[in-house]
Amino acid sequence: MAASRVCAVAELETDAAKRVVVDGIPIALVLDSAGTVHAIGDTCTHGDISLSEGFVEGNTLECWAHGSQFELTTGKPLTLPAYEPVPVFAVSILDGDIFIDPGERIAV
């Protein structure tokens, strides 16, 4: 599978999440306050909730439903009730555009 362009970095807000779908896989993109773009699975492992509707807290994306915080770099939930991780996808940036290959996971 090849990497697909998902959007421009300029379309992201710092410390906020944006939902994109790549090859049918929902992904939450997060631009952290250090300027790094993260891409993690958008579906909470505790319920069918879009994590990109939640909140960025430091290095985590928090599910709004029951508060589990998923680490952006590992996909692991740091707080209950979720206990299974979400996938983390490799992000490439070329000329200000973000590319993701959903087959290229750096965690899970």
Ligand code: FES
């Ligand atoms: S649905 Fe996400 S923590 Fe419950």
